[in-house]
Amino acid sequence: MNPKPHSDVLVVGGGLAGIVTALELLRAGKSVTLVDRDTPERFGGLALWAFGGMALVGTPLQAKMKIPDTPEIALRDWLRFGELADEDGWQQRWARYYVEHSRAEVYDWLRGEGISFLPAVNWVERGRFGEGNSLPRYHVVWGTSRELTRCLIAALQRANRDGRLTLLHGHRVTGLTHSSGRIDSALAINDSTGAEIALRAERVVLAVGGINGEHSECRRNWPRDRPVPATMLNGAHPFADGRLHHEVEDRFGGQLRNAGEMWNYAAGFPHPYPHFAGHGLSTIPCKSALWLNHKGERIGPEPLVTGFDTHWLCQRVAAQEKPWTWHLLNWRIAAKEFAISGAEHNQRIRDKQFPLFLKETLFGNHRLVRQMQSESRHFLVADTLAELAGKMNALTCSHDIDPAVLQATADAFDANFVNGSKLENDDQLRRILHARQWGPDKLRTCAPKPLQLSGAGPFIAIQMQLITRKSLGGLQTDLHSRVLDGRGEPVPGLYCVGEAAGFGGGGASGKRSLEGTFLPGCILTAKAAARSIVAGS
Numbered sequence: 001m002n003p004k005p006h007s008d009v010l011v012v013g014g015g016l017a018g019i020v021t022a023l024e025l026l027r028a029g030k031s032v033t034l035v036d037r038d039t040p041e042r043f044g045g046l047a048l049w050a051f052g053g054m055a056l057v058g059t060p061l062q063a064k065m066k067i068p069d070t071p072e073i074a075l076r077d078w079l080r081f082g083e084l085a086d087e088d089g090w091q092q093r094w095a096r097y098y099v100e101h102s103r104a105e106v107y108d109w110l111r112g113e114g115i116s117f118l119p120a121v122n123w124v125e126r127g128r129f130g131e132g133n134s135l136p137r138y139h140v141v142w143g144t145s146r147e148l149t150r151c152l153i154a155a156l157q158r159a160n161r162d163g164r165l166t167l168l169h170g171h172r173v174t175g176l177t178h179s180s181g182r183i184d185s186a187l188a189i190n191d192s193t194g195a196e197i198a199l200r201a202e203r204v205v206l207a208v209g210g211i212n213g214e215h216s217e218c219r220r221n222w223p224r225d226r227p228v229p230a231t232m233l234n235g236a237h238p239f240a241d242g243r244l245h246h247e248v249e250d251r252f253g254g255q256l257r258n259a260g261e262m263w264n265y266a267a268g269f270p271h272p273y274p275h276f277a278g279h280g281l282s283t284i285p286c287k288s289a290l291w292l293n294h295k296g297e298r299i300g301p302e303p304l305v306t307g308f309d310t311h312w313l314c315q316r317v318a319a320q321e322k323p324w325t326w327h328l329l330n331w332r333i334a335a336k337e338f339a340i341s342g343a344e345h346n347q348r349i350r351d352k353q354f355p356l357f358l359k360e361t362l363f364g365n366h367r368l369v370r371q372m373q374s375e376s377r378h379f380l381v382a383d384t385l386a387e388l389a390g391k392m393n394a395l396t397c398s399h400d401i402d403p404a405v406l407q408a409t410a411d412a413f414d415a416n417f418v419n420g421s422k423l424e425n426d427d428q429l430r431r432i433l434h435a436r437q438w439g440p441d442k443l444r445t446c447a448p449k450p451l452q453l454s455g456a457g458p459f460i461a462i463q464m465q466l467i468t469r470k471s472l473g474g475l476q477t478d479l480h481s482r483v484l485d486g487r488g489e490p491v492p493g494l495y496c497v498g499e500a501a502g503f504g505g506g507g508a509s510g511k512r513s514l515e516g517t518f519l520p521g522c523i524l525t526a527k528a529a530a531r532s533i534v535a536g537s
Contacts (some may be wrong), residue, residue: 004169006200006201007031007032007166007199007200007359008025008030008031008032008034008201008202008203008533009025009030009031009033009198009201009202009203009204009205009533010026010032010033010035010185010186010199010201010203010204010205011023011032011033011034011035011205011207011405012035012056012173012186012204012205012206012208012244013035013036013037013045013206013207013208013209013498013500014034014035014036014037014038014043014045014169014207014208014501015044015045015046015047015209015498015522016044016045016046016047016145016148016149016152016207016498016519016520016522016523016526017498017499017500017523017525017526018034018036018207018497018498018526019034019044019149019152019156019423019526019527020152020163020497020522020526020527020530021154021205021497021525021527021529021530022034022156022165023152023155023159024526024527024530024531025308025530025533025534026156026159026160026164026165028530028534029164030134030164030533030534031164031165032159032164032165032166033164033165033166033168033172033190033199033201034167034168035168035173035186035190036166036168036169036171037084037168037170037171037172037173037437038170038239038287039169039170039530040169041155043169044146044149044150044153045209045237046209046237047145047148047149047522048145048149048150048343049146049342049344050139050145050146050147050341050342050343050519051143051144051145051342051343051499051517052140052141052143052144052145052146052147052148052343052519053065053122053124053138053139053140053343053348053515053516054102054106054107054138054139054140054141054348054516054518054519055102055133055137055138055139055514055515055516056097056102056103056106056107056127056137056139056516056518056520057069057070057071057074057100057102057103057137057259058070058071058103058242058417058478059103059107060107060495061117061119061121061122061139062121062135062136062137063120063254065120066134067121067136067137067525068134068135069135069137071096071099071100073134074099074137074514075095075096075099075136075144076134077131077133077134077135077415077514078095078098078099078134078509078514079092079095079299079510079516080131081085081127081131081132081133081510081512082095082509082510082511082512082513082514083510083511083512084510088507088510089505090282090476090477090478090484090504090505090506090509091220091237091257091258091438091502091504091506091507091510092505093478093479093505094477094479094503094508094525095508095509095510096437097479097504097506097524098125098504098508098520098521098524100243100522102520102524105523105524106520106523106524107139108140109523109527110148110523113152113155114151114267115141115142115143115147115148115151115517116141116142116143117139117140117141117142118139118140118141118142118349119240120140121136121137121138121139121440122136122138122140122246122440122441123135123138123435123438123441123483124132124134124138124307124510124515124516125307125308125309125310125439125513125514125515125516126285126307126308127308128302128308128309128312130427131516132308132309132512132514133515136438136440136515138515138516139516140349140475142349142352143350143351143352144342144343144346144349144350144351145343145519146343146350147253147350147352148519151457158519168188168197170190170191170192171188171189171190171197172188172189172191172193173186173188173199173208173244174188174189174196175187175233175247175374176204176244176247176251176252178252178492178493179189181492182492182493182520183204183210183252183492183493183494184200184201184204184493185198185199185200185201185204186198186204186294187197187199189486193523194250201534202488202493203493203494203495204246204494204495205481205495205496205497205533206475206483206494206495206496206497206500206501207496207497207498207500207526208240208244208245208500209236209237209239209240209339209355209376209498209499209500209506210236210240210242210471210474210500211240211241211242211245211259211469211471212236212240212262212264212468212469212470212471213234213236213237213239213240213241213468214238214240214241214242215232215234215278215468217241218232218243218262218468218533220259221259221260221473223260223261223383225314226315226318226383227315227318227319228318229317229318229320229323229465230280230322231323231465232264232323232465232466232467232468233268233269233270233278233279233280233465233466233467233468234276234277234278234279234280234467234468235264235268235279235280235281235282235467235468235469236468236469237264237276238276238471239276240471240499244452244500245259245474245475245500248475248483248491248494248496248503249475250381252483252485252491252494253485253486253491254475254476254483254484254491254496254508255475255476255484255485255486255495255500255503256473256475256476257473257474257475257476257506257507258472258473258474258475258502258506258507258510259471259473260473260512261471261472261473261502261507261509261510262468262469262470262471262472262473263310263311263469263470263471263472263509263512263518264314264466264468264469264470265282265283265310265314265341265466265467265469266285266304266306266313266314266316266319266325266464267282267283267285267312267313267325267327267462267464267467268280268281268283268295268376268464268466268467269281269283269376269378269379269462269463269464269465270283270463272375272376273375274331274371275396278529279343280465281340281342281345281467281479282341282342282467282469283338283339283341283343283462283464284306284338284339284340285306285327285464286327286329286333286334286338286444287305287306287307287337287428287431287432287435287445287446288329288333288336288374288428288432288448289327289328289329289333289337289339289462290303290328290329290409290410290413290428290451291303291304291305291325291326291327292322292325292326292327292328292409293320293321293322293325293326294321294322294324294325294326294396294400294401295400295405296326296389296392296401296402296405296406296409297327297402297405297409298409298413299320299325302427303426303427303428304316304317305316305427305428305431305432307431307435308431309512310512310515311511311512312443314466317464317466318466321359323465323466324396324463324464324465325463325464325465326392326461326462326463326464327460327461327462327464328406328409328410328451328459328460328461329451329460330451330452330453330456330457330458330459330460331369331381331456331457331458331459331460332446332453332455332456333446333456333460334369334456334460335364335365335366335369336365336443336444336445336446337366337445338365338368338369338372339365340368340369340372341445345368345371348360359459361444362443363441369460373462376462377395378395378462378464379393379462380392380460380461380462380463381421381458381459381460382458382459382461383457383458383459384459385403385406385407385410385452385459386403386406386407388406388459388460388461389402389403389406390400391461392406392461392463394464395463410451410452411442411452411534413426413450413451414450414451414452416429416448416450417449417450418446421448424448429448432445432446432448432484433448451487453471455479470499470512470513470518471499471502472502472507472509472511472513473502473506474496474499474500474501474502474503474506474507474509475496475500475501475502475506476501476502476505476506477495477496477497477501477504477505477506478490478505479497479504479528479535480495480528480529480531481496481497481525481526481528481529481532482494482495482505482532482537483495483496483499483528495529495532495533496525496529497522497525497526497528497529498521498522498525498526499518499521499522501525503517503518503522503525504521504524504525504528508521
């Protein structure tokens with residue numbers, strides 16, 4: 001066993017929450033050991049690959065767009081949409097803290113770190129009945145979350161000029177240890193050599209992410225009153241396995257809360273070049289696409305439309321007879337609306353290519369559609385619906401799709417347009433028209449037209465599956481990010497930040513997120529932990 005020098009603080013996890021915690025501690029004069037299980041080039045965790053959307057309240061960008069947002073309005077939306085009960089305690093306190101401090105501690109702080117945002121605020125998760133975001137508050141980092149992560153890593157390196165940071169990549173923490181009644185060390189294994197290392201510190205901060213990367217763990221916690229799909233893709237990471245959550249719960253009395261609450265996505269497909277087994281890409285589903293079951297029938301009676309209630313979409317998809325659904329659309333729709341979440345497939349934003357970004361927004365992202373047509377066997381293109389039905393059946397090795405049924409599905413939708421807009425009576429069209437009232441959404445949403453509109457082809461079918469992403473539950477923490485035991489008392493020496501803490505309090509979002517609350521949640525909980533440690537609490 002190779003002992004490492006003693007540090008003031010041990011941070012376990014090299015994602016955004018761990019990086020911000022270490023950065024704030026270094027700036028306050030503390031010595032830090034940061035243990036990252038992944039490789040150096042993947043330092044930053046999921047944030048390195050994320051899109052970079054943030055739900056922020058009362059920002060100058062909102063004011064510029066005449067969005068009258070306030071913490072009071074945001075908290076009302078948050079509690080109502082997340083279904084947080086009055087007795088939720090620390091969850092509600094963290095929700096309130098988020099909406100009251102996201103402007104100063106996230107938006108203003110990031111601007112001070114050199115991060116900028118796209119000059120538009122998007123309106124997501126409105127709720128099926130208007131109970132979600134009552135106002136637009138989804139801010140997009142210019143450069144995606146990859147720029148955010150690299151900027152903060154650079155700041156971390158600058159803050160380490162005097163060598164107070166010990167950074168260990170490729171090390172897996174296997175357990176925590178304590179003495180004199182407080183947690184003060186951890187055991188880690190070097191994944192390359194197998195050597196075990198003892199890491200000592202006065203405080204330990206867990207920034208290990210959630211539990212959704214391990215699907216057996218995910219299924220074990222799945223709420224019994226909700227349908228479970230037979231198969232799922234992984235949009236998290238296999239390292240997010242919940243083992244340290246259970247270590248804290250079983251050995252030190254920490255409270256793992258709301259483990260069954262998850263922020264999954266309903267429309268993923270396998271990554272053409274997977275980084276790990278089961279790796280999936282999460283799409284931002286096209287609002288104008290018809291969402292079909294495995295037989296090619298439209299799912300209803302309420303059609304599935306993205307942008308309103310992701311939690312509900314996931315339940316509807318999970319309840320289908322087979323663990324996949326289809327999106328039926330045409331090239332016109334795909335060029336305007338098709339998008340994949342994350343930095344990897346949003347290179348115009350990621351690489352700050354504003355003229356090209358503007359061109360693709362205005363004239364269609366044909367490049368991405370062609371890329372997926374070339375790379376993904378789950379992205380099917382055909383000149384006729386009958387040909388498309390044949391390709392759908394070939395992919396699933398079945399005869400599930402009757403070409404006549406697929407044709408009838410398209411004809412029934414297109415019947416809305418027989419007499420212009422006078423006889424439209426479809427809830428998907430109503431939602432599309434509502435979305436297009438907001439300028440940024442209008443840019444990315446087609447005006448309603450028949451699916452079989454002349455010149456709009458070819459036709460496209462995308463096979464979709466539910467994809468796991470984030471854990472909404474986690475270890476219960478107070479507003480100092482201290483882990484709490486069953487009596488509500490802090491576990492001495494132990495803190496928890498980011499997704500591992502359910503982004504604060506063991507599940508601050510409740511059952512649903514207003515979307516974009518995760519990156520800011522990492523920052524807010526990390527800064528709270530650092531402040532508390534510096535203050536000696």
